Amino acid sequence: MRLSQLSEAAGLSPATVKWYLRIGLLHRGEQTAVNQAQYDRTHLQRLRLIRALVDVGGLSTDAVRDILSAIDDADRPVDDVIAVAHRACAMNAAAPPTEAGAELGDAFIRHRGWQVGADSPARSDLAAVLAALAALRSGGEDRSQAPDVSAGDAVNALLDPYADAVEPLARAEIANSPEDLSRDELVERVVAGTILLEHALTALRRLAQEHHAAQRYGRPAQTGPTARLRI
Amino acid sequence: MRLSQLSEAAGLSPATVKWYLRIGLLHRGEQTAVNQAQYDRTHLQRLRLIRALVDVGGLSTDAVRDILSAIDDADRPVDDVIAVAHRACAMNAAAPPTEAGAELGDAFIRHRGWQVGADSPARSDLAAVLAALAALRSGGEDRSQAPDVSAGDAVNALLDPYADAVEPLARAEIANSPEDLSRDELVERVVAGTILLEHALTALRRLAQEHHAAQRYGRPAQTGPTARLRI
Numbered sequence: 001m002r003l004s005q006l007s008e009a010a011g012l013s014p015a016t017v018k019w020y021l022r023i024g025l026l027h028r029g030e031q032t033a034v035n036q037a038q039y040d041r042t043h044l045q046r047l048r049l050i051r052a053l054v055d056v057g058g059l060s061t062d063a064v065r066d067i068l069s070a071i072d073d074a075d076r077p078v079d080d081v082i083a084v085a086h087r088a089c090a091m092n093a094a095a096p097p098t099e100a101g102a103e104l105g106d107a108f109i110r111h112r113g114w115q116v117g118a119d120s121p122a123r124s125d126l127a128a129v130l131a132a133l134a135a136l137r138s139g140g141e142d143r144s145q146a147p148d149v150s151a152g153d154a155v156n157a158l159l160d161p162y163a164d165a166v167e168p169l170a171r172a173e174i175a176n177s178p179e180d181l182s183r184d185e186l187v188e189r190v191v192a193g194t195i196l197l198e199h200a201l202t203a204l205r206r207l208a209q210e211h212h213a214a215q216r217y218g219r220p221a222q223t224g225p226t227a228r229l230r231i
Numbered sequence: 232m233r234l235s236q237l238s239e240a241a242g243l244s245p246a247t248v249k250w251y252l253r254i255g256l257l258h259r260g261e262q263t264a265v266n267q268a269q270y271d272r273t274h275l276q277r278l279r280l281i282r283a284l285v286d287v288g289g290l291s292t293d294a295v296r297d298i299l300s301a302i303d304d305a306d307r308p309v310d311d312v313i314a315v316a317h318r319a320c321a322m323n324a325a326a327p328p329t330e331a332g333a334e335l336g337d338a339f340i341r342h343r344g345w346q347v348g349a350d351s352p353a354r355s356d357l358a359a360v361l362a363a364l365a366a367l368r369s370g371g372e373d374r375s376q377a378p379d380v381s382a383g384d385a386v387n388a389l390l391d392p393y394a395d396a397v398e399p400l401a402r403a404e405i406a407n408s409p410e411d412l413s414r415d416e417l418v419e420r421v422v423a424g425t426i427l428l429e430h431a432l433t434a435l436r437r438l439a440q441e442h443h444a445a446q447r448y449g450r451p452a453q454t455g456p457t458a459r460l461r462i
Contacts, residue, residue, distance in 0.1 A: 003277055007420075011366075027273075031377055032342065044368075048363075048366045048367050048368060051363070052363040052364075052366065052367055055359065055363065055412075056359050056360055056363045060336070062262075063368060071379070073379050076255075077435075077446040077448055078444065078448045079441070079444035079445055079447075082440060082441065082444050083441065086437050086440075086441065088242070093399055109438060112438075112439075112442075114438050114439060114442040114443075115441075115442050115445050116441045117441070120437075120438065120441055121437075122435075122437035122438045122441065123434075123436045125397075125430060125433070125434035125437075126431060126434040126435065126438065127441065128287050128430075129427050129428075129430050129431045129434065130431075132279075132282070132283040132286065132287040132427055133280070133423070134284075134369065135242075135283065135429055136276075136280060136283055136355035136423055138248040138279075141403050141425075147424070149421055154245045158244050159431060160400075161400060161403070161437065162400060162428065162431055162432050163433050163435045163439070164437055165396040165397060165399070165400055165432075166396060166435050166436040167435075167439045168392075168396070168433060168440075169392060169393060169396055169436065170303075170439035170440040170442075170443055171439070171443050172392070173440060174440060174443040174444050174446075174447050175447065192364070192367055193378070194437075194439065196360050196364055197360075198436065198437075199356060199359075199360050200357060200360045200361075200388065200393055201393050201397060201432070201433070201436065202355045202356070202432070202433060203360065204353075204357065204390065204393050204397050204398075205358035205393045205397040205400065205401050205429065205432065206317050206346050206351075206352075206353035206356075206399075206401075206449065207343075207345050207351065207353045207354065207357065208342060208343075208345065208394070208397055208398045208401035208402070209313060209317075209401040209404060209405060209425065210310070210314065210317065210345070210346075210347045210351055210353065211343075211345040211346050211347055211401075212401055212402050212404075212405040212406065213309065213313050214310055214346050214347075214404050214406050215307055215346070216310075216406065217309045217310040229263055
């Protein structure tokens with residue numbers, strides 16, 4: 001198909017597609033004349049992956065480029081591509097985690113028996129959360145409301161339910177990829193799963209919180225598709 | 232304590248604390264002289280909450296202001312404060328979700344029996360993820376690698392494990408707040424829990440994915456605090 005057809009099929013403007021070609025996010029089509037190229041379904045699929053990463057993943061085009069380069073580098077092991085995707089969507093906390101936060105996070109990872117790299121961005125993310133919780137607590141009155149993260153046992157008690165909830169999901173996400181996928185199919189599946197389903201997971205937690213908060217704090221049911229269906 | 236002591240206790244520069252006072256994120260101290268005020272532990276606690284929301288939650292000062300105003304508005308029901316916090320950290324997808332994505336998301340929320348507002352930001356987030364997954368799949372070859380979200384049954388099969396994982400967490404987060412907390416204590420706990428533990432949840436999922444990917448795709452163990460402890 002031609003560029004105009006490709007843009008239309010992807011729901012993008014031709015200018016956007018041309019820009020992705022220019023900055024190298026999208027591979028070139030087959031040149032059929034001086035000013036004309038043919039595109040195929042691989043281009044359409046790539047455009048949809050780019051839009052998913054930008055629109056839903058909230059990633060910058062630089063972060064998308066990092067991920068796509070890793071996908072396109074056939075020598076790169078699958079778990080390394082996953083690490084690149086994790087790095088691209090790590091929260092990049094504005095302040096580095098404190099030493100104490102890092103120690104608590106590392107101890108929890110050991111407690112779970114997880115084998116993760118020393119420089120894994122998720123390791124820093126966890127440390128930053130624990131550092132913030134520790135700071136909130138230390139700043140409180142005698143009866144602070146932040147969860148207790150003052151010692152390893154308290155961290156385990158706080159985080160084990162969360163880890164127990166996500167570990168079977170993560171195991172299934174990795175294990176359920178069919179054996180017979182090509183590497184390209186596999187990495188696309190894993191990257192889309194990692195980034196899109198992370199947003200699904202947080203959206204579902206918020207929806208469940210909203211539901212249970214409405215139950216507990218008892219406001220009248222809001223109007224809306226769901227509320228209307230409840231008798 | 233004086234402003235210099237408050238800044239030091241919070242680990243912030245005096246200029247930052249003055250800026251928070253000026254833009255109204257931090258309540259004024261008790262004026263003791265023309266150019267001097269006294270601050271107490273409520274100021275320190277508020278500064279730590281601000282930093283947690285900015286550094287770990289990744290929120291803008293505008294978003295933090297929205298949350299703090301909701302917390303400080305004593306007439307605001309707790310579930311409404313939660314809704315404000317959700318709105319502040321919603322992903323704000325760059326593209327509005329498609330009609331089809333919204334229908335699939337709404338159907339899944341009904342399937343779970345969740346009572347959530349029609350304008351809940353998490354509802355749009357879920358719709359955006361489903362729209363992106365549907366687009367990825369429709370763009371693929373015959374055997375696309377994106378999960379099937381072509382119909383309600385397929386969406387339920389895909390998302391139920393995620394919803395099953397987070398629903399007990401969300402229920403406990405809402406239900407376990409002690410009955411005897413003051414409203415201020417309660418909202419601080421809920422806001423910190425909502426935003427900080429969301430980041431803990433996604434970090435833990437990535438750590439577990441990294442662990443299981445290393446197991447399955449079998450690279451040699453990386454060096455690092457955890458790897459070294461594995462015999």
